Amino acid sequence: MSQQFSIETQDLGRVYKIREGKKKSVKTLVALHDVNLQVPRGELFGLLGPNGAGKTTLIKILTTLLAPSSGWARVSGYDVVREAAQVRPRINMVSGGESSGYGLLTVRENLWMFAQFYGIPSAEANRRIRELLQVVGLADRLNTKSSDLSTGLRQKMNIVRGFLTDPQVLFLDEPTLGLDVGASRDVRAFIRRWIEQERARTVLLTTHYMIEADELCDRVAIINQGRVLACDSPANLKRRLQREAIFQIETSSPNGLSARDFEALPGVRQVAHHPGDGKATFEFILDAEEVVGAIINTMTTKGVRLLNLSKREPTLEDVFVDLVGRSMEEIESADKEMA
Amino acid sequence: MNSKSAISNLNSSVWRSFRTAAWLGWQIESNWTDPFLFAVYSIIKPLASAMILVVMYGVITHGDFASPLFPYIYLGNAFYIYVGAVMTGISWAVVDDREHYKTLKYIYTAPTHFPTYLCGRGVARFLTGTFSVVITIVCGILFLHVPIDFAAMDVPLFVVALLIGVLMLAMMGLLLAGVTLLTVHHYGAVGEAVAGALYLFSGAIFPLDVLPAFLRPLGFLMPITYWLELLRRTLVGSVAQAFPTLAGLSNAQLFAILLGLTALFTALAAIVFRWCELRARERGLLDRVSNY
Numbered sequence A: 001m002s003q004q005f006s007i008e009t010q011d012l013g014r015v016y017k018i019r020e021g022k023k024k025s026v027k028t029l030v031a032l033h034d035v036n037l038q039v040p041r042g043e044l045f046g047l048l049g050p051n052g053a054g055k056t057t058l059i060k061i062l063t064t065l066l067a068p069s070s071g072w073a074r075v076s077g078y079d080v081v082r083e084a085a086q087v088r089p090r091i092n093m094v095s096g097g098e099s100s101g102y103g104l105l106t107v108r109e110n111l112w113m114f115a116q117f118y119g120i121p122s123a124e125a126n127r128r129i130r131e132l133l134q135v136v137g138l139a140d141r142l143n144t145k146s147s148d149l150s151t152g153l154r155q156k157m158n159i160v161r162g163f164l165t166d167p168q169v170l171f172l173d174e175p176t177l178g179l180d181v182g183a184s185r186d187v188r189a190f191i192r193r194w195i196e197q198e199r200a201r202t203v204l205l206t207t208h209y210m211i212e213a214d215e216l217c218d219r220v221a222i223i224n225q226g227r228v229l230a231c232d233s234p235a236n237l238k239r240r241l242q243r244e245a246i247f248q249i250e251t252s253s254p255n256g257l258s259a260r261d262f263e264a265l266p267g268v269r270q271v272a273h274h275p276g277d278g279k280a281t282f283e284f285i286l287d288a289e290e291v292v293g294a295i296i297n298t299m300t301t302k303g304v305r306l307l308n309l310s311k312r313e314p315t316l317e318d319v320f321v322d323l324v325g326r327s328m329e330e331i332e333s334a335d336k337e338m339a
Numbered sequence B: 001m002n003s004k005s006a007i008s009n010l011n012s013s014v015w016r017s018f019r020t021a022a023w024l025g026w027q028i029e030s031n032w033t034d035p036f037l038f039a040v041y042s043i044i045k046p047l048a049s050a051m052i053l054v055v056m057y058g059v060i061t062h063g064d065f066a067s068p069l070f071p072y073i074y075l076g077n078a079f080y081i082y083v084g085a086v087m088t089g090i091s092w093a094v095v096d097d098r099e100h101y102k103t104l105k106y107i108y109t110a111p112t113h114f115p116t117y118l119c120g121r122g123v124a125r126f127l128t129g130t131f132s133v134v135i136t137i138v139c140g141i142l143f144l145h146v147p148i149d150f151a152a153m154d155v156p157l158f159v160v161a162l163l164i165g166v167l168m169l170a171m172m173g174l175l176l177a178g179v180t181l182l183t184v185h186h187y188g189a190v191g192e193a194v195a196g197a198l199y200l201f202s203g204a205i206f207p208l209d210v211l212p213a214f215l216r217p218l219g220f221l222m223p224i225t226y227w228l229e230l231l232r233r234t235l236v237g238s239v240a241q242a243f244p245t246l247a248g249l250s251n252a253q254l255f256a257i258l259l260g261l262t263a264l265f266t267a268l269a270a271i272v273f274r275w276c277e278l279r280a281r282e283r284g285l286l287d288r289v290s291n292y
C-alpha cells in the first residue's frame, strides 16, 4: 500500500431526515458539514467535541455503516461507499458506553466468533484472545458467559474485539466511556502502546474528555455542530492561545453577574461561567493581562467577593471555548435543558 | 487485486460467514436452559396443531380417514413447519442482532457476506424444524394411519425437492430480512406473520380450488404450492389423482416449475435485499435501536 493517508475525507457531509411525530413535516438535521480530514498512517488522531457534534456520525461513515450525503471518504486508500468490501477487512470499530455481544456465549466464544468473520485461524485467534484479555485484566473471565459480566467488563471485551483482528485502521468511539478511572488509564496506555508497536497502524478516536485528547492523541480535530473548527497537535492548538492570558476567578455568590456582563468589557475574548453552590467560577480568555483589572472592578462594584484568582496555561478546553464561544460543558447542559 | 483473487476472497468470506453464522444460530437455538421448554416448543406445539387439524378433519368428513384428502392435509401441514422455521430464522436474525445483542453493526462492518450470514443464522431453525417435521410425520404414520407406502416412495426426488424448497424458503426469508432492515420498530417476527398468511394460499391444508377465484393466482405464483405438492406425491402417490388443481401436471413438470420459481425468487430476493441494504445504509438504520 503506497497511499499516503489512512483516512481522507473531502467535503464530507451528512444530513438526517427527521419525521416529527404524527405530523408529516420532515425536518433535516445537518450532522456533518464539509468535513475535510487527512490522517496519515501511524497517527493516533482524536476527534474532540460535545454531544451531538457529529463524531459518531463520522465514524459510522468511515466504517461503511452509514452512507454520506455529500463528499467522499477513503480509508486505507479505498472509497467507503464504492469499495466497502475492500475497506472492511482492514478496519475495526469499538463503541464505548454500550453493552453489545451475545450474552449466552462465553467471553472467549464471543471473541472467537468475530475472529472467524475476519478469517483468523482458530489457534491464532485463541492466542490473541488470551493475550489481549490479559492486557485489559479479563484473563480470569475467559470462560464466563458474557451476560454475567458487568457493563464495564463487557466494554473491555468489546475493546478486545477491536484489537483482535489487528486492523490497519481502528476506530474507537469514546472507548473509555463508562470505565472507571483505573481502567480508562489502562486502556489509554494500551492504545498508545499498540499504535507504537507497528508503524502501519492508525487509530481514530472520539472523545469528549479533554485529557484524553490532550495526552493521548498526536493530532486533534475540534468539532462542533458538524464542522471541524481546528485540526492540529494539542501543543500547537494550545500555542494559539499563548499570547492571551487565561484567568480563573472564584467568587462568592455572583449576585446575578453572568458571563454576558464581562463580554462587553474591552479586551475580554471569552468568558465561561461555572455556577456552583454558593459560589461561582469564571474563566476568562483575555487579550492581555491588564484587562483583569477591569474585571475585578466590575465584580467589586456588584459586591461580589473574590475568593481566588489564578492565571494558568491554556488547555484544550480553552481552545474549544475560544473557537466555539462556549465551553463543552455549557453546550451539553444547554442540550439537556432543551431535551 | 486481480479478479481471480477477488473471487476467491469472496468465496472464502461467503463460506466463513455461513459457517460462523450457523454455529452462532445453533448456540442461540440450542440454549434451552430448560429441556422441558424445548420439548414443548419442538414436539408438543407441532403435534398439538396437527391434532387440531385431525380432529377438525374427522368432524367435517365424519371420520373418512381413508380419503386421499387426509394425507394431503396431514403432510401439507407437517412440511409447512419449514416455512415458518426457515423464513423466521433468517429474518428474525436482523431484529435479534440489531435490537437484542447490538452486534449487527459489528457484523455488518466485518468482512462478512451479509446475506450469507443471515442465511447461516437460519440453519439452526431448519434443524429444529426438521425435528418437528419428522416427529409429526412419524406420529401420523404410527397413530393415525397416514398411508405412506415405503415401496412406492420416490426417495431421490423427495430429497432433491426438499432441499430446493429449503433454498427457496431461505430466499424468501432473505427478502423479508431486507424488509426488516428498513423497519425500525420491531413488529415481532415478520417471518412468522408472512408464514401464517401464506398458509392459506399454498395448498397446505386444502387444494387451491377451494379459494375464491380471485385469490387463486396468488397461490399459483407461490413456489411453496408446487413444493408441497411434490413432497406429498413423492411420499403418497395417490394424492396426485385425487385433486384437480395440479393433477394435470406430472412430477417432472412440477419439479421444473419449482426450479423456475425458485430461480425467480432467488433473483428477486437478491435485488430486493440489496436495495433494502443500501436504503438502510443511507438512512442509518443498520444500528438503529427502537428503545422498546
Ligand SMILES: Nc1ncnc2c1ncn2[C@@H]1O[C@H](COP(=O)(O)OP(=O)(O)OP(=O)(O)O)[C@@H](O)[C@H]1O
Pocket: A016, A017, A018, A029, A030, A031, A049, A050, A051, A052, A053, A054, A055, A056, A057, A058, A208, B283, B284
Ligand atoms: N439516526 C439518526 N437520525 C436522526 N438524527 C441523528 C441520527 N443519528 C444522529 N443524529 C443527529 O446527528 C447529530 C450528530 O450526532 P452524533 O451521534 O454523530 O454526535 P456525537 O458527536 O457522536 O455525540 P455524542 O458525544 O453524544 O456521542 C446529533 O444532532 C444527532 O441528534
Ligand SMILES: [Mg+2]
Pocket: A055, A056, A057, A173
Ligand atoms: Mg457519539
